[in-house]
Amino acid sequence: MELIRSQLLAELPHGFTTRAGGASAAPFNSLNFGDLVGDDPAAVAENWRQLGEATGLGFARVRQVHGAKVVVGAGPTTPCGEADGVVSATAGVAACVAVADCVPILLARPDGSAVAAVHAGWRGTLERIAAEGVRALAAGGDGEAPLAVIGPSIGPCCYEVSDDLAARFAAAFGRRVIQQGVRGPRLDLWAANERALRDAGVVRVAVLRRCTACEPRLFFSHRRDGGRTGRMVGFIAPISARGPSLTEAGYHLEFPRS
Ligand SMILES: [Zn+2]
Secondary structure, eight states, rough: OEEBBOOOGSSSOOOEEEESSSOOTTSSOOOOOOOOSSOOOOHHHHHHHHHHHHOOOOOOOOOOSSSSOOOEESSSSSSSSBSSSEESSTTTTTEEEEEEESEEEEEEEESSSSEEEEOOOHHHHHHTTOOOOOOOTTSSSSSSEEEEEEEOOOOOTTTTHHHHHHHHHHHHHHHEEEETTTEEEEEOOOHHHHHHHHHHTTEEEEEEOOOOTOOTTOOOOOTTTTTTOEEEEEEEEEOOOOSSSSTTTOOOOOOOOO
């Protein structure tokens, strides 16, 4: 299993999965976490089991619907409730979203007491779900702005969009989020979500700048693979004085830093 991590969240159990490792056969090879993409359910269950074993975490998930709702995770569950962001304040329980080109955003209070994972496709990005995640995390906190990491997703190098969609994004986030390619406009979802986070008061934002469409060895890409492909997950768990320490939770892995 190859996970991608961010230095900004180094103190917290977190990661973005890649397609490396896992039990799924082509075209879902091989670490697919998508339940609804046509993969063998036994292989998907095995992949979840492996991730749980590798990290020592349970995963709070939601049924993603390209909206802008963020909910508090009930615990390690199969997807329950329709939302595109989930909050966890329970040590050992990771907030988790699934993606294959859409933007996974991980958020954490600086003291590590609560975290959130957000799924932002173009619809969620336009609706500023990143800001919803910040708001959901602020509830009950000390008011300090969260840390944010924008994970692997389709980049401005590859994400061609219609003139109409480009115009909507330019109006919402500024012209900087659009690049003019030879075949038409390309959208920078990283810059748009970073803008949404900064407008919501987040100061420390890391953008990993890894394009899922550019790296077929490491990432599933919905657009590159013509819709028939697997899903990766972004996950993050809080740390708590009352909860188990990272070591006690079995979190010993050395992940590649980025
Ligand atoms: Zn690319």
